[in-house]
Amino acid sequence: MPELPEVETTRRGIEPYLINQTILYTIIRNPHLRWPISNEILSLTNQIILSVQRRAKYLLIELPTGWIIVHFGMSGCLKVLPQGVMAKKHDHIDLIISNNKILRYNDPRRFGAWLWAENFTNCRIFTQLGVEPLTMEFNKHYLFEKSRGKRTPIKSWLMNNKIVVGIGNIYASESLFFAKILPERLAGSLTKNESNLLVSAIKTVLLDSIEQGGTTLCNFLQLDGKPGYFTQQLQVYGRAGKYCYRCTHIIEMVKQRQRSTFFCRHCQH
Ligand SMILES: [Zn+2]
Known part of the structure; x- marks a missing residue:
């Protein structure tokens, strides 16, 4: 998608x-x-x-x-x-x-x-839409303030377009891995430091993906190519049962609101 x-x-x-x-x-x-x-x-x-x-x-x-x-x-x-x-x-x-x-x-x-x-x-x-993740408006203060008192798991909360737009299922798992935050934790439990790490992780993951042409991009100039889908190097998404690139523990998968969430229990807290 x-x-x-x-x-x-x-x-x-x-x-x-x-x-x-x-x-x-x-x-x-x-x-x-x-x-x-x-x-x-x-x-x-x-x-x-x-x-x-x-x-x-x-x-x-x-x-x-x-x-x-x-x-x-x-x-x-x-x-x-x-x-x-x-x-x-x-x-x-x-x-x-x-x-x-x-x-x-x-x-x-x-x-x-x-x-x-x-x-x-x-x-x-x-x-109805929240802020754009690649703008200055999306910063550690915004994320910290918005998450106060929220008892939704952080991963599902990040995917809510009313908070911040465009963080899909793949990018939510990847960003939380980079920020070393467990996806099942409640949004309200984010510290100021974690909010800072998470904002940076989201921006980095999205920008890297844009640079690589997205994870599921059709080649917009290719004359006879079918919508060709390719996958960028993902750290956790789709890697359940495989070794974590960072610590060699096994990547786990859980369902959150019917969506697959991937994470490393050793690297993320
Ligand atoms: Zn790990």
Whole structure:
């Protein structure tokens, strides 16, 4: 599933091909994604692309009259292709761009979404969201204060978008390993020092992942590549029963709110 790093990598990858270019028109082969594609997107013509941004796991394309909001769902993938490349199965949307390129959206499972908002900041999906993890607002003071009195296990609490956005299941396990904090501990038990370590760990894990192209990224320029998924070097996630890279104890796995959590009981306290 595309997580924050994949969306950010995609944003960085496609932005140079889109910025200040014009969307000439759109081709919709299948309007039935998770929700029907917004009418404003179906009828788009001749709109200049002002910016390509990201909020949480949403990609935002800014146009003079509003914003295209893309969510990649389980299997969505955007590619920049030369015009004339034949569409394949699951290629649901093309934005035809003035520089002889196409921005093409592929989504085999169709859990993604293409929505429209005149102003995304007061859009219902965004008003509920917590801070961005890679901004200055997400710091040790914020995490410490927010966690006071919280009796939710720290890992589940970190994955709550109302606190901080974009920390998915993989990144929650990995960050807690780096910060040496057991995922089952209650959020309210974090010390100031641990809050500091955890904030640094989260930022490092996310930035490393963005640098490596995300853990589950489709190659946004590859012409005939299927959405190719690859895995970055993960320390604990998916490694149950294997030796910890740091101490050689065995990595354990537990279920928390139906999600798998991986950790080393020897390194994390
Ligand atoms: Zn260990």
